[in-house]
Amino acid sequence: GKVRAPTHIISTISDDRGEEPCYAGVPMSSIVEQGLGVGDVISLLWFKRSLPRYCTKFIEICIMLCADHGPCVSGAHNTIVTARAGKDLVSSLVSGLLTIGPRFGGAIDDAARYFKDAYDRGLTPYEFVEAMKKKGIRVPGIGHRIKRGDNRDKRVELLQLFARTNFPSVKYMEYAVQVETYTLSKANNLVLNVDGAIGSLFLDLLAGSGMFTKQEIDEIVEIGYLNGLFVLARSIGLIGHTFDQKRLKQPLYRHPWEDVLYTK
Ligand code: ACO
Numbered sequence: 001g002k003v004r005a006p007t008h009i010i011s012t013i014s015d016d017r018g019e020e021p022c023y024a025g026v027p028m029s030s031i032v033e034q035g036l037g038v039g040d041v042i043s044l045l046w047f048k049r050s051l052p053r054y055c056t057k058f059i060e061i062c063i064m065l066c067a068d069h070g071p072c073v074s075g076a077h078n079t080i081v082t083a084r085a086g087k088d089l090v091s092s093l094v095s096g097l098l099t100i101g102p103r104f105g106g107a108i109d110d111a112a113r114y115f116k117d118a119y120d121r122g123l124t125p126y127e128f129v130e131a132m133k134k135k136g137i138r139v140p141g142i143g144h145r146i147k148r149g150d151n152r153d154k155r156v157e158l159l160q161l162f163a164r165t166n167f168p169s170v171k172y173m174e175y176a177v178q179v180e181t182y183t184l185s186k187a188n189n190l191v192l193n194v195d196g197a198i199g200s201l202f203l204d205l206l207a208g209s210g211m212f213t214k215q216e217i218d219e220i221v222e223i224g225y226l227n228g229l230f231v232l233a234r235s236i237g238l239i240g241h242t243f244d245q246k247r248l249k250q251p252l253y254r255h256p257w258e259d260v261l262y263t264k
């Protein structure tokens with residue numbers, strides 16, 4: 001029989017050996033002919049399957065809503081400073097991307113992990129939040145620098161509206177909303193933020209679509225796919241900020257002395 005030489009790489013998501021590249025077995029021409037969008041491409045390359053339209057539309061809405069949030073946030077600030085230091089596009093982009101993490105934009109996976117665990121174990125919002133407090137862990141997906149109970153994040157409302165209208169079940173999101181109701185009773189800044197909204201709603205997407213086994217959902221949550229949505233989305237804005245600074249021919253940035261507290 002045939003003897004297969006051992007390979008150094010295993011790959012299961014795409015194949016470029018034929019006439020045209022395929023994403024999870026789907027040829028590019030078919031993607032274009034069917035009029036599919038970036039949500040479908042993400043669905044093929046990340047989840048290795050074609051998800052229903054409402055799921056891929058939800059992914060696209062996440063990408064659109066997280067594409068940018070003005071020049072003052074951590075990521076854009078880094079990108080702007082880097083572009084003004086004369087660095088190239090890739091350097092300016094990654095400089096901004098490197099700020100994405102547990103406090104900024106990268107709390108989606110942890111929000112999904114903690115909300116799933118708490119909901120599946122039947123914890124009340126009170127039990128969940130107080131247990132987190134005891135452990136000294138901030139609830140991922142809760143809290144915002146400028147959003148408040150009386151000034152909600154429009155992105156969260158839009159995602160919730162879409163899911164309530166299109167998802168078969170929004171049980172994890174409703175749980176996150178109950179957690180928010182409890183945290184808001186403690187402080188006005190402890191709103192459900194966009195990371196928490198995406199984290200909880202993606203759990204609903206995974207569980208409600210009927211396209212994933214329980215083990216697959218656990219693996220997605222454990223590996224942590226969901227911060228990828230913010231990374232991908234915000235790259236759009238960070239690239240825009242780089243072009244903006246170059247177009248405006250902005251000089252080297254230096255932070256003003258007056259804005260630093262020099263102290264011993
Ligand atoms: N859970 C519990 N308590 C919290 C939380 C939270 N998620 N966030 C703030 N608090 C409370 C704490 O008591 C905190 O006091 P502490 O410093 O003694 O812990 C108090 O509120 C004040 O917190 P600040 O540090 O002033 O809040 P800040 O405005 O700096 O933080 C932040 C905003 C970083 C988003 C914070 O709420 C947080 O860490 N949230 C969890 C991570 C998260 O979801 N990040 C994503 C944000 S959305 C985005 O970036 C796109």
Ligand code: LMR
Pocket residue numbers: 066068069073074145146194
């Ligand atoms: C963002 O999406 O960048 C914001 O939610 C963060 C912020 O501080 O406004």
